[in-house]
Amino acid sequence: MLKGSVMVTFPFDMKGSYMYFRILEKDQVSTFIEGLAHVYEVVAPVMRGGGYSFEQVRDGSEVELDYPLTIIPPKKYFVRPKECLFRYDSHSGALDETDHEVSPRVLFGVHACDINAILMTDKIFLGDYVDPYYKARRENTLIVGVSCMPIPTCMCNAWGTGEVSQGCDLFLTDLGDRYFVTCQSFEGAHILDTFAKTHEASAEDKQALEDHIREFSQAFREPVDTTQLQLLFDAKYNDPMWETIGDPCLSCGACSAVCPTCYCFDVVDELDADGVAGCRIRCWDSCLDSQFAEVAGGHDFRPTRASRVRYRFYHKFWAYPSRYGKMLCVGCGRCDVACKVDINPRRIVEALREGESK
Amino acid sequence: MRPTAVILSLASDYGCQVQISNFPEILEMLSTFDLGYWQFVSSGDMPDAYEVALIEGAVTTDEHVELLEKVRATASCVIALGACAATGGIPGLAIAGPVRGQLKEVYGSGEKKVGAGARKPAPISDYITVDFTIPGCPIDPAELSRVLQRAIRALVDTPQRQSMCGECKIAENMCFWLAGTPCLGMIARSGCNATCVSRGRPCTACRGIAQDANIESAYAFAAQNKCDADQFESLIKIYNAANEQATQKAVTSKKTAQEVVS
Numbered sequence: 001m002l003k004g005s006v007m008v009t010f011p012f013d014m015k016g017s018y019m020y021f022r023i024l025e026k027d028q029v030s031t032f033i034e035g036l037a038h039v040y041e042v043v044a045p046v047m048r049g050g051g052y053s054f055e056q057v058r059d060g061s062e063v064e065l066d067y068p069l070t071i072i073p074p075k076k077y078f079v080r081p082k083e084c085l086f087r088y089d090s091h092s093g094a095l096d097e098t099d100h101e102v103s104p105r106v107l108f109g110v111h112a113c114d115i116n117a118i119l120m121t122d123k124i125f126l127g128d129y130v131d132p133y134y135k136a137r138r139e140n141t142l143i144v145g146v147s148c149m150p151i152p153t154c155m156c157n158a159w160g161t162g163e164v165s166q167g168c169d170l171f172l173t174d175l176g177d178r179y180f181v182t183c184q185s186f187e188g189a190h191i192l193d194t195f196a197k198t199h200e201a202s203a204e205d206k207q208a209l210e211d212h213i214r215e216f217s218q219a220f221r222e223p224v225d226t227t228q229l230q231l232l233f234d235a236k237y238n239d240p241m242w243e244t245i246g247d248p249c250l251s252c253g254a255c256s257a258v259c260p261t262c263y264c265f266d267v268v269d270e271l272d273a274d275g276v277a278g279c280r281i282r283c284w285d286s287c288l289d290s291q292f293a294e295v296a297g298g299h300d301f302r303p304t305r306a307s308r309v310r311y312r313f314y315h316k317f318w319a320y321p322s323r324y325g326k327m328l329c330v331g332c333g334r335c336d337v338a339c340k341v342d343i344n345p346r347r348i349v350e351a352l353r354e355g356e357s358k
Numbered sequence: 359m360r361p362t363a364v365i366l367s368l369a370s371d372y373g374c375q376v377q378i379s380n381f382p383e384i385l386e387m388l389s390t391f392d393l394g395y396w397q398f399v400s401s402g403d404m405p406d407a408y409e410v411a412l413i414e415g416a417v418t419t420d421e422h423v424e425l426l427e428k429v430r431a432t433a434s435c436v437i438a439l440g441a442c443a444a445t446g447g448i449p450g451l452a453i454a455g456p457v458r459g460q461l462k463e464v465y466g467s468g469e470k471k472v473g474a475g476a477r478k479p480a481p482i483s484d485y486i487t488v489d490f491t492i493p494g495c496p497i498d499p500a501e502l503s504r505v506l507q508r509a510i511r512a513l514v515d516t517p518q519r520q521s522m523c524g525e526c527k528i529a530e531n532m533c534f535w536l537a538g539t540p541c542l543g544m545i546a547r548s549g550c551n552a553t554c555v556s557r558g559r560p561c562t563a564c565r566g567i568a569q570d571a572n573i574e575s576a577y578a579f580a581a582q583n584k585c586d587a588d589q590f591e592s593l594i595k596i597y598n599a600a601n602e603q604a605t606q607k608a609v610t611s612k613k614t615a616q617e618v619v620s
Contacts, residue, residue: 071531247575252522253523271507275511288520
């Protein structure tokens with residue numbers, strides 16, 4: 001792809017990361033997107049049926065960069081909700097992986113929380129056991145981030161996931177009539193220079209960027225205190241709070257479907273009509289499903305709704321951080337919007353803190 | 359030798375059989391069977407021996423019960439085909455009874471003749487053991503194909519237990535409840551990829567009530583969202599009147615039992 005083909009040289013800062021700032025006027029965004037669409041599959045937020053979703057776009061005017069939240073996060077472009085991993089023929093033993101879709105793609109207009117979520121799922125799929133399907137897509141995807149303003153369900157301020165120091169190629173900060181563009185990679189700078197008409201950032205633009213960052217951080221509701229969560233979790237593992245919060249769970253799996261950091265999947269075989277050939281399918285799974293922790297013989301490790309809800313947060317607030325040092329939540333608030341019975345991270349954290357003596 | 363299959367119908371509108379005939383891939387799948395009888399398209403008699411019986415429709419007469427018992431004694435595999443067979447479906451609406459009174463209201467003096475042997479509508483599993491269920495109104499042809507393949511190879515079919523909202527989110531639909539329109543997704547058996555909601559109609563739980571459904575919590579949510587228990591129950595009853603666990607009576611009695619315990 002474009003790797004190694006960049007001829008531009010950048011000034012480096014003391015830490016060794018490049019600093020390349022440009023201004024992109026808003027009336028130039030469509031041209032930028034349409035230019036990219038000649039070379040890449042461009043995926044951007046669009047309005048569909050009253051909600052926003054990431055979809056492939058060719059027409060820049062369709063793109064809604066000033067959007068509150070998409071229903072499904074960009075994870076669907078790294079692990080598809082349902083995908084055929086390979087086709088097989090049980091008579092000949094032949095495997096066919098040629099169907100594997102890997103097209104160069106630009107995810108355009110991703111919020112900071114979602115970029116941070118991708119960095120978290122990277123740890124899983126590109127860690128000890130590299131997932132070739134995820135890896136192929138990840139390596140072929142450029143990410144253009146965009147700034148946002150919090151809606152009431154947002155809580156990235158609690159996790160520090162409202163900003164990105166890495167994880168995207170370009171980041172666009174909305175300054176009203178223009179975007180302040182921060183290049184975070186050579187590829188990012190390359191696509192910007194090739195497809196967008198930009199100009200230098202003035203001292204005034206840099207001031208406006210600082211103003212935006214301050215305005216963003218002040219726009220949140222009272223942040224929840226997320227310190228020492230693992231200790232609180234241990235202390236309250238058998239607390240009745242889990243029944244209070246978890247018993248009403250509708251076991252619909254909406255929370256895990258919309259969660260940018262929920263990555264559990266199931267693998268099943270689907271046979272063709274002839275019963276000889278078939279497809280090995282991977283699909284998103286949910287730990288809220290009573291089947292999730294059921295094993296051969298019918299024993300279920302988490303037979304109650306409360307135990308399944310607790311498990312979900314146990315994974316996010318205890319297990320993942322104990323291994324990777326970060327909470328497995330970016331505070332995007334999608335689960336808060338999707339859950340009909342108010343099961344969300346903010347409420348869990350508040351309940352964990354209740355009665356705490358400091 | 360190919361196994362023999364029969365497709366027969368009890369009380370229904372034959373919609374699921376129409377659905378079968380609409381999809382060439384299903385007909386191809388069915389060609390792996392010796393199709394001994396198909397009520398919708400054949401005029402012959404049922405064969406004496408067959409391995410697989412696909413039954414559409416709800417049980418509403420004595421005759422249906424006799425037929426079912428005979429089929430169960432003959433077939434090694436019985437498949438409930440569509441909402442009417444699986445949950446009682448639309449015919450199940452008449453379950454509120456009394457059956458005689460309803461017949462009189464509809465048929466007047468002809469009631470005795472028309473309604474001979476009439477019974478309270480019920481899903482076929484109320485009378486015989488059902489090996490596989492293909493829910494929905496109408497059925498999803500891909501699901502029928504999958505279940506038939508599993509049936510032939512005597513594999514277990516493990517239907518999804520979750521209710522439908524998760525699938526509906528994956529389909530990136532806005533929630534009907536946010537716009538104040540009641541929808542049964544939160545208790546409906548999933549597996550249809552939220553096909554109705556994706557086409558702009560709320561879910562009616564035509565696939566039945568999900569095994570994992572939290573009925574009590576759903577009634578409470580509905581009530582908080584301006585859909586009282588009577589209204590919510592009437593929506594559930596469109597396809598699930600025979601499901602006693604999904605009625606407000608079940609929810610209230612569960613509550614009373616809890617109150618007694620506490």
